[in-house]
Amino acid sequence: MQSWPDREARLADRARAMGELNNRLLGGGRLARFLVWVVTLQLGWGFAGGGLVALEDAIDPLSVIFVFFLVAVGLCVLVPAVYFFARGVRRDREARVRLLRWAALDLDPAGDARLREPVLSAVWLVLSFGLCALGLWVSLAAPAELVGPGLGGYGTVAYLMGAALALWIPGLTGLVKAIGHYRFAVRLIVSEGSEGSEGSRGDRSASSGRPRPE
Numbered sequence: 001m002q003s004w005p006d007r008e009a010r011l012a013d014r015a016r017a018m019g020e021l022n023n024r025l026l027g028g029g030r031l032a033r034f035l036v037w038v039v040t041l042q043l044g045w046g047f048a049g050g051g052l053v054a055l056e057d058a059i060d061p062l063s064v065i066f067v068f069f070l071v072a073v074g075l076c077v078l079v080p081a082v083y084f085f086a087r088g089v090r091r092d093r094e095a096r097v098r099l100l101r102w103a104a105l106d107l108d109p110a111g112d113a114r115l116r117e118p119v120l121s122a123v124w125l126v127l128s129f130g131l132c133a134l135g136l137w138v139s140l141a142a143p144a145e146l147v148g149p150g151l152g153g154y155g156t157v158a159y160l161m162g163a164a165l166a167l168w169i170p171g172l173t174g175l176v177k178a179i180g181h182y183r184f185a186v187r188l189i190v191s192e193g194s195e196g197s198e199g200s201r202g203d204r205s206a207s208s209g210r211p212r213p214e
Contacts, residue, residue, distance in 0.1 A: 007106070014102050015111040021099040025092055026120045026181060031127075033088060034174065038131065040081040041166040048074025049159030056155045089173055096180065103188060116185045121178050128174025135167030 004010035024030060051070035057063070103112075138160055 010106060011108050011111065014105055015108060018099060018102050018112075018115060021095045021102070022115050022117065024095045025099070025177065026117050026124060028120075030088075030092075031120070031123065034170065035127075037081055037085040037088065038166075038170045040077060041085065041170070042163065044074050044076075044078030044081050045159075045162050045166050046074070047071070048078060049155075049162050050074070052155040052158050054155075085170070092173075092177060096184075100184070103184075112188050115188070117181070121181050121185075124174050124181075125178040128171045128178060131167045131171030132175065135164040135171060138167065139164035 004013065048071050051067045051074060054063070054070065055067045
């Protein structure tokens with residue numbers, strides 16, 4: 001608290017830091033990277049899972065070589081996608097921890113109103129819910145329709161389950177982020193409102209000559 005010469009300087013630094021952290025969590029650039037890695041996950045698993053499906057019909061050495069080629073290409077795409085997606089989740093967690101620490105430093109109702117980001121929060125929520133819904137359909141409805149006599153086999157089921165998982169995990173992380181930001185904004189507004197009410201009661205008590213209630 002003694003690092004700033006006055007409260008105005010502290011609030012200015014707090015507003016800049018929280019704005020930057022909020023943009024890292026919900027901004028358009030973060031959303032674009034999120035979608036890119038979701039698509040890359042699906043692309044990588046599409047090659048690898050396609051190799052599993054093709055393995056069911058591989059009857060000669062050339063077909064087996066082609067299957068291993070598909071799996072290798074899929075892993076070359078899938079492994080970096082998993083790494084960068086996990087790194088993004090880890091950075092989001094670090095940014096949220098810092099955001100909470102800056103928020104606890106002081107209260108600034110006028111500046112904190114800009115942190116609510118209702119449109120971006122709604123976009124994150126809708127997209128993440130859509131990913132979860134699509135993953136649920138793929139994991140439940142698609143195997144029931146494809147597996148049967150003369151239809152898909154175990155390779156197809158494995159491919160569909162992997163594709164569903166690659167939808168479920170990003171969808172759940174996006175839902176957690178959107179709901180967590182909503183709860184953070186609500187707590188921030190409530191705490192500022194209660195602080196303002198206490199300040200108003202204290203001013204009225206001082207003006208009437210009565211001591212401020214504890």
